Amino acid sequence: MSETERKNSFLVDSRHLSAKALERKHELENNPASRKSPLEYFPEMEQLVSPVEQAVLAEMEAYDYNRYTAADVRRALSHATCTKEDFKALLSPAAMPFLEEMARRARRETSRHFGNTVYLFTPLYIANYCENYCVYCGFNCYNHIRRLQLDAEQIEHEMQVIAQSGMEEILLLTGESKTKSDLSYIGQACKLARRYFRNVGLEIYPVNTADYRYLHECGADYVTVFQETYDLEVYEKLHLLGHKRVFPYRFAAQERALKGGMRGVGFSALLGLADFRRDALATALHVWHLQRRYPWAEFSLSCPRLRPIINNDKITPQGVGERELCQVLCAYRLFLPFAGITVSSRERADFRNGIAKICATKVSAGVSTGIGDHEEKYAGQQEGAQGDEQFAIADNRSIDKMYDDMSREGLQPVLNDYVYV
16 A cells, blocks of 8 residues: 555545535645644643653664564573563564464463453443544544433443443543543543442543542543554654644553552554554553553553544554464563453454463453444344444454353453452
């Protein structure tokens, strides 16, 4: 795919925009000078002083994966402990012929620290309003979709439906709109979730330390933030408008969440937006550095690839096939043996079945990325969504089906592994 074709593949539906909105969208896409600097904070944003960002980006910039050889990979696999240099070799193209050996090593490492368990959870999208223009996302503010914000009664009803399935962990998600999904709205959703679930996760817009502390007091246990890409140049071209455009504020979100009392934090790059090997390196190093600053916390990584969005079915990962994805996941496990690894419903069912036996510790089930449609979905009627989805999923198995499939693979599905006293 040429650079022009790649750029055009990210463009979203503009048929229903006003002339003024179309003009603004065109200006953002074609005139970099019209865009706010991705390093410039908004006034209300907390600026956290931490050496982690500089360290991660410096190592990513210096990473030349083409210099690694088969001998480097063999050396890395011979070590009992995977160093940063070993990890760089395992992410390189030279490691592809060693994928089966990496998978065997990753499986042993996973079994050593997690046994044969795989944790199940389900996401609940409660709003899809967004004030960002991220050109690869179905929720972006210029995309003509059905928008919806669930009220408290609707949120509780969705939670009741999910809880009746036996699920004990929920991940609450919103679009990134502080106007439609303000802090009190999200806090209320956390309080409702606490009535029905043992574990409550959040995937929302980044907030300040005090705000994370408030959400933790409302019932949230952990926070996941996708950096999307750690390549600042690419990041600037893909995040054209809104608070998400501020790269360093997003980078420091997990650290602010830990300072705010969250038990755990999740990390990810969206593979296929930029050079996936360098993004994978930066993601893991981000975790590695914070593990040393916050050794008491729980850390997890996701490894999502681009998926088609409404009004654009051309958005697909570039250069990241399933073998490459497997390589990244196995390298993550060997470098970060104690970290959780989540594989989302963006991937096919058979891939998720297989990778759960190798290195994944957590999978989503009963997934909908639309707003307010869990009751219809659980009844087998996915077309009943009230608010449009963020992206198209590849694995739509129900919780019962996922549980049975994992059991047949010889794994032990787990719905909750926390005891509160």
